[in-house]
Amino acid sequence: MKKIAIIDDFEDSCQLMAEILSPYFKCKYICQADKALDFIKNFKPDLILMDYKMPYMTGIELCKVIRSIDFFKNTSIIFISGAVTTDERIETLESGGDDFISKPFHPKELLLRVQKRLEFAPLEKKQTSDVPTIFSVGNLSLNRSSRLVHIEHSEVVLTPKQFDILQLLIENKNKLVSRDDFMKKVWGHSEVTPRNVDSQINYLKKKIEGFSCEITSVPSYGYRLDERN
Numbered sequence: 001m002k003k004i005a006i007i008d009d010f011e012d013s014c015q016l017m018a019e020i021l022s023p024y025f026k027c028k029y030i031c032q033a034d035k036a037l038d039f040i041k042n043f044k045p046d047l048i049l050m051d052y053k054m055p056y057m058t059g060i061e062l063c064k065v066i067r068s069i070d071f072f073k074n075t076s077i078i079f080i081s082g083a084v085t086t087d088e089r090i091e092t093l094e095s096g097g098d099d100f101i102s103k104p105f106h107p108k109e110l111l112l113r114v115q116k117r118l119e120f121a122p123l124e125k126k127q128t129s130d131v132p133t134i135f136s137v138g139n140l141s142l143n144r145s146s147r148l149v150h151i152e153h154s155e156v157v158l159t160p161k162q163f164d165i166l167q168l169l170i171e172n173k174n175k176l177v178s179r180d181d182f183m184k185k186v187w188g189h190s191e192v193t194p195r196n197v198d199s200q201i202n203y204l205k206k207k208i209e210g211f212s213c214e215i216t217s218v219p220s221y222g223y224r225l226d227e228r229n
Contacts, residue, residue, distance in 0.1 A: 005045035033057040052081035067096035138212035169225040178222040
């Protein structure tokens with residue numbers, strides 16, 4: 001049975017989510033954000049449901065700490081909160097979150113979002129025997145198995161989303177990749193917009209500044225990875 005960790009400073013909210021999900025998953029919750037990291041390390045959940053606004057430590061701060069730990073860098077994280085602006089929702093995705101659900105939510109929506117997220121296979125798991133594990137493009141190498149990226153001999157630290165975006169671009173080198181393709185193949189069934197794609201690609205381009213190839217924007221469509229002459 002898959003394990004779900006719930007982090008929310010309102011115990012009623014934790015109990016409600018646990019009640020909805022418990023018939024299908026093993027659920028545990030904690031109401032103190034400052035103790036949540038130890039809780040997560042001990043429980044080792046397959047998915048984390050986390051409030052955006054919490055005392056002592058915000059969901060954004062906690063998410064960044066979780067993503068910095070190798071064991072949890074691919075663990076699904078869904079933010080759940082109410083009265084959040086569009087910029088704040090984008091911030092949750094940029095910090096490493098995979099999805100966002102607004103309160104109040106319908107119980108079936110919560111269940112379906114969790115199920116879809118756990119069923120969604122990361123790109124590196126979609127390998128076949130004839131697909132290489134390591135891609136080399138220009139002076140950059142990308143390892144699908146270890147999820148490590150190097151430019152020449154220097155490691156480039158990327159978020160899970162940035163890694164998947166780069167991998168998708170490399171797999172389609174010199175071909176246009178639409179924003180819809182990015183949203184479908186990188187974010188799955190999340191509530192994301194083209195703005196999320198543009199934002200993450202801008203962050204990615206800054207991190208791979210020494211890359212000898214170029215990520216080219218195609219107005220009103222998407223992006224293409226081009227080799228420089």
